[in-house]
Amino acid sequence: MTQRFLSHADLAALVAAHKRVIAPVRAKDDARQTDYLPIQALADAALGAALPRRSLKEYFLPPTEVLLSYRQTKEGVEIKEVPTQAQPQVILFASPCDAAALEVVDKVMDWQYRDELWFGRREATTIVGLLCSSMDSSCFCSAIGLGPDSPRGSDVLLTQVEGGYLAQVITPKGEALLAHCAATEASAAAVAQAETARKQAREKVENNAPAIPNEFGAWLEENFDHPAWKTMALRCHGCGACASVCPTCHCFDIVDEHDSSEEGVRRRNWDSCQTAKFTLQASGYNPRQSQSERFRQRIQHKFSIYPKRFGEILCTGCGRCCRVCAGGMNLPEILGGLIALAKKDQGESGQ
Numbered sequence: 001m002t003q004r005f006l007s008h009a010d011l012a013a014l015v016a017a018h019k020r021v022i023a024p025v026r027a028k029d030d031a032r033q034t035d036y037l038p039i040q041a042l043a044d045a046a047l048g049a050a051l052p053r054r055s056l057k058e059y060f061l062p063p064t065e066v067l068l069s070y071r072q073t074k075e076g077v078e079i080k081e082v083p084t085q086a087q088p089q090v091i092l093f094a095s096p097c098d099a100a101a102l103e104v105v106d107k108v109m110d111w112q113y114r115d116e117l118w119f120g121r122r123e124a125t126t127i128v129g130l131l132c133s134s135m136d137s138s139c140f141c142s143a144i145g146l147g148p149d150s151p152r153g154s155d156v157l158l159t160q161v162e163g164g165y166l167a168q169v170i171t172p173k174g175e176a177l178l179a180h181c182a183a184t185e186a187s188a189a190a191v192a193q194a195e196t197a198r199k200q201a202r203e204k205v206e207n208n209a210p211a212i213p214n215e216f217g218a219w220l221e222e223n224f225d226h227p228a229w230k231t232m233a234l235r236c237h238g239c240g241a242c243a244s245v246c247p248t249c250h251c252f253d254i255v256d257e258h259d260s261s262e263e264g265v266r267r268r269n270w271d272s273c274q275t276a277k278f279t280l281q282a283s284g285y286n287p288r289q290s291q292s293e294r295f296r297q298r299i300q301h302k303f304s305i306y307p308k309r310f311g312e313i314l315c316t317g318c319g320r321c322c323r324v325c326a327g328g329m330n331l332p333e334i335l336g337g338l339i340a341l342a343k344k345d346q347g348e349s350g351q
């Protein structure tokens with residue numbers, strides 16, 4: 001991994017040289033909050049502010065999008081698919097938990113069927129991560145095996161140092177991004193400063209939640225009918241906000257919208273396993289009738305089903321689901337409770 005130094009002016013020039021740059025900016029409705037939005041100049045970005053309210057997911061899987069249009073003719077049905085090529089974009093100051101989430105979701109997007117719209121956008125995007133300094137008590141990236149300095153999913157990872165940034169070049173895409181920029185070799189002082197900043201950042205988040213044990217997924221699977229699911233889910237009212245802000249929740253529904261009796265579009269929209277209608281069948285039967293069953297599904301999918309299938313926990317510990325939940329559901333606390341139950345079981349079975 002090569003390390004370079006970028007001054008603020010170098011980074012400003014890099015932003016100016018690209019047509020489409022997305023970065024955290026102060027939210028118009030609440031200056032304490034940020035959102036990932038297109039910027040025109042580096043000065044528009046909110047450096048080191050709160051983690052953006054929503055993840056980067058919408059830049060790869062929009063909340064709603066047309067997949068194809070169709071038209072009934074005398075000869076049959078004409079189908080026009082949407083182009084899968086995307087316009088180049090740079091994501092600047094991506095949070096490490098959001099950058100990592102993209103790689104985690106890549107697995108399901110290339111499972112059984114390759115989602116060309118997702119990968120068209122992934123290939124057209126260069127991700128410049130930033131050492132996270134805005135962690136709060138809801139963050140638990142370290143418990144997932146990531147961290148505020150994780151390079152996973154970033155093409156370049158920046159750490160703020162005196163006069164600019166230390167840039168760790170992680171992928172050939174990152175190398176290409178910096179090729180035309182005036183970045184210089186990083187000095188020993190800048191490397192040392194960055195290492196201190198990374199260590200301090202890791203220390204801030206490490207005690208927020210216990211590390212997820214390797215055998216946790218198997219315990220969840222074995223304890224599908226554990227009585228704890230019912231009590232743990234009591235505060236969840238099934239609004240789906242947690243899935244909406246989550247960088248790794250990726251479920252969608254597909255509907256056909258008729259513009260007339262002859263033509264229309266096929267569209268996909270974000271969906272969430274937390275809402276009652278997610279599994280409602282046309283017959284009126286719903287295999288997940290209670291909120292505790294829906295809540296259990298979210299935890300089982302993220303910490304047991306997905307890891308079993310793809311070798312990855314479907315969560316990066318960003319903490320958004322805790323911050324947004326009107327019911328006060330707190331994932332690190334919930335995981336801590338479940339891990340304690342798993343450990344108790346292991347103790348009782350003498351393992």
Ligand code: SF4
Pocket residue numbers: 235236237238239240241242243274321324325326327328329
């Ligand atoms: S956990 Fe919270 S945010 Fe998620 S569905 Fe339940 S009430 Fe809504």
Ligand code: SF4
Pocket residue numbers: 242245246247248249302314315316317318319320321322331
């Ligand atoms: S489940 Fe919660 S903490 Fe994990 S990635 Fe999703 S929003 Fe973040």
